[in-house]
Amino acid sequence: HGSGYGWWLTFPFGKIEYANTDGFISWGWQHRHGYDARIIPLPSGMLSKLRRQSQPTDEIVLVLNSFPAYVYRLHSVVFPGHLSHFVQSRLDFAAALDPGVRQRLVIKRPPVSYGADDWEPFSRLNPAPRTSDESSSVLRERCSLMVLDHAGTALIEALSSKCPTIAFWHPTAFQFCKEASPIFERLCDVGILFSDAKAAAERINGIAQDVTTWWQDVNRQEAVSEFNQKFGLRSDSWRSAWEVWLRGELRRF
Numbered sequence: 001h002g003s004g005y006g007w008w009l010t011f012p013f014g015k016i017e018y019a020n021t022d023g024f025i026s027w028g029w030q031h032r033h034g035y036d037a038r039i040i041p042l043p044s045g046m047l048s049k050l051r052r053q054s055q056p057t058d059e060i061v062l063v064l065n066s067f068p069a070y071v072y073r074l075h076s077v078v079f080p081g082h083l084s085h086f087v088q089s090r091l092d093f094a095a096a097l098d099p100g101v102r103q104r105l106v107i108k109r110p111p112v113s114y115g116a117d118d119w120e121p122f123s124r125l126n127p128a129p130r131t132s133d134e135s136s137s138v139l140r141e142r143c144s145l146m147v148l149d150h151a152g153t154a155l156i157e158a159l160s161s162k163c164p165t166i167a168f169w170h171p172t173a174f175q176f177c178k179e180a181s182p183i184f185e186r187l188c189d190v191g192i193l194f195s196d197a198k199a200a201a202e203r204i205n206g207i208a209q210d211v212t213t214w215w216q217d218v219n220r221q222e223a224v225s226e227f228n229q230k231f232g233l234r235s236d237s238w239r240s241a242w243e244v245w246l247r248g249e250l251r252r253f
Contacts, residue, residue: 001025001026001027001044002152002153002156003151003152003153003155003156004075004076004077005017005026005027005029005033006026006027006028006029006031006033006177006179006180006230006231007029007151007176007177007179007180007183007184007231008075008076008077008174008175008176008177009076009175009176009177010074010075010076010175011033011034011075011076011177012073012074012075014033014034014035014037015035018033018034018035018037018039019035019036019037021037021038022038023037023038023039023040024037024038024039024040025040025041025042026039026040026041026042026233027041027043027044027047027156027231027232027233028041028228028229028230028231028232028233029041029179029180029230029231031179033177033179034177040245041233042233042238042241042242042245043233043234043235043238043241043242044160044232044233044234044238045238045239045242047156047157047160047161047232047233047234048234048235048236048238050137050140050157050160050161050234051141051161052140052141052161052162052163053141053142056142056143056144057142057143057144058104058144059104059105059106059139059142059143059144060101060104060105060106060143060144060145060146060147060204060208061105061106061107061108061132061136061139061140061143061145061146061147062090062093062094062105062106062107062108062129062147062148062149063108063136063139063146063147063148063149063154064090064107064108064109064110064118064149065110065149065150065152065154066110066112066113066114066116066118067083067086067114068080068114069083069114069115076174076175076176077150077151077173077174078150078173078174082170082172082173085170085173086149086169086170086173087116087121089149089168089169089170089197090149090197091121091122092197092198092201093147093149093168093197093198093200093201094107094122094125094129094201095125095201096197096198096201096202096205097201097204097205098205098208099126099127100208101204101205101208102125102127102129103127103129104144104208105129105130106129106130106131106132106139106143107119107122107129107130107131107132108131108132108134108136108139109131119131136154136157137157140154140157140158140161140163141161143163144164144211145164145165145166145204145208145211146158146163146164146165146166147165147166147167147168147200147204148165148166148167148168149167149168149169149197150167150169150173150174151167151169151174151176151184155167156231156232157232159224159227159228159232160228160232160233160234162224164211164212164214164215165192166191166192166193166194166200166203166204167187167192167193167194167200168193168194168195168196168197168199168200169195170195171195180230180231183226183227183230183231186223186226186227187223187227189223190217190219190220190222190223191203191220192220192223192224
């Protein structure tokens with residue numbers, strides 16, 4: 001599992017992973033995602049183990065992603081025609097941060113660059129943000145705020161672990177199925193997801209001195225919980241939930 005499952009408008013793996021199986025274990029969702037299938041929502045063991053430090057640092061971590069310049073399959077992520085805007089929006093975001101806030105910015109480069117230099121444009125900013133070779137998981141555990149430029153597994157991990165999060169992308173960059181769209185619209189409504197990079201930066205400028213109070217807003221936490229119930233289900237007793245399900249499966253035979 002991971003991102004895209006249960007939310008992409010166009011999903012290229014469904015014929016194999018949904019329709020041609022006896023069942024597909026999801027991270028919470030149970031709707032029909034392109035194909036008739038038996039969808040089994042269970043808490044993710046991986047997500048259930050994610051933790052946060054009790055005393056986070058003041059780091060604001062921007063996790064970048066990258067996409068190829070050529071179409072190799074049809075799915076609802078950034079297409080070549082959107083790449084220039086996608087890349088520019090990240091620089092616009094960093095440039096719109098107040099200098100004191102930008103000094104706290106740590107950039108996690110994407111694991112694959114597809115030939116692009118993801119860092120060079122940021123290095124021209126003054127002050128320039130820092131980069132880190134640490135994993136996004138390590139950075140997420142200790143940062144005060146995680147910022148994402150894409151709808152990916154990092155978003156699920158951040159919200160599932162209750163890490164304060166802001167994300168931004170143009171609406172055409174990632175498109176969602178009708179069952180998932182209201183969940184993402186709710187994230188927009190509560191100021192977690194933005195369609196404009198500069199607006200996301202302006203929000204961070206306003207909350208940087210007290211991210212915790214902003215994050216703990218009741219409406220914002222309800223939106224996060226709604227997202228997690230569908231796409232980031234976790235539980236301290238996830239092993240018991242899987243055991244109950246497995247015993248039920250054995251009784252079917």
